[in-house]
Amino acid sequence: MSARAVRIALCDDQALVLRGLSSLLADLGVEIALECSDAERLLAALPQRPVDLIVSDIRMPGLGGIGLIRTLRERGDATPVILLTTFDDPGLMMQAVDAGAQGFLLKDASPEDLKAAIQRVAAGETLLQPVSLGPVRAAWTGEAVVDSAVRLTERERSILRLVAGGYSNKEIGRSLHLSEGTVKNYVSELLVKLDCRDRTHAVLKAITQRLL
Structure with a gap:
């Protein structure tokens, strides 16, 4: 992935958050190939616009982030996914891991930390943001x-x-x-x-x- 910018899809039901993430990551050199307000739209668009990685909110109307991952894996799509949440919730984190998420990050992470997470997960690593034991x-x-x-x-x-x-x-x-x-x-x-x-x-x- 180091030879070119990582192509990602963003998914968040809050328009301001979606635009903000897109702008911040684009400024840091991440290529935003798709922006969607829900998991269903993203799933419909991905076959025509494949990406290296998906960054999605975990809690959204409809499928949500965890449902998004489960649907991807069921249809044989191994695109890595980082889930973002505003909640330091170990239960959610473990649901995300069990569904097949490669990364789990709190939304208060800095743009630089998110970019680093994207690069690591796109390179095949996993990222588990530490929470209390x-x-x-x-x-x-x-x-x-x-x-x-x-x-x-x-x-x-x-x-x-x-x-x-x-x-x-x-x-x-x-x-x-x-x-x-x-x-x-x-x-x-x-x-x-x-x-x-x-x-x-x-x-x-x-x-x-x-x-x-």
């Missing part, structure tokens, strides 16, 4: 039983905390004085150890199992 553990009902057989080293916990913050393997390596390849190996081993399909689920499972 207590509500996450309480809201995650699918992992109620703690697996006492799973043990994480302090190094593994450090890496997972940085993964939760949206850091890339290169940035994690720089922070912990490890090579990018070593970090990648750690992450792969963590996915196996935690029996998770991706980085975001690994972080959530580690939180709910009280491993972080």
Whole structure:
């Protein structure tokens, strides 16, 4: 994605928010290919105007952001999605992850943080904006039983905390004085150890199992 601007679609039912996001991101070099006020219009337009990534409000009339992702995945569309919310709600975050969102970000993030999130998710990473651990553990009902057989080293916990913050393997390596390849190996081993399909689920499972 580095050779050209990331093409994105924006979806928000509030006209001022939609225009504001579009203007701010365009000023930062992000290409806005589509702007829609609801998920249904976006789903109808995407086949004719494919994008690299979708940025959508999570709460909208009709399908909403989570319904948008589920519909995309059901029809075989793997376009990555970042969901934006004004609520620091762990339950919503986990619904978004389960639906297949690659990113979850609060709307009070700076335009620069949103651009960075777009670039990371478009490059194949996941971004889970950190929230308080207590509500996450309480809201995650699918992992109620703690697996006492799973043990994480302090190094593994450090890496997972940085993964939760949206850091890339290169940035994690720089922070912990490890090579990018070593970090990648750690992450792969963590996915196996935690029996998770991706980085975001690994972080959530580690939180709910009280491993972080």
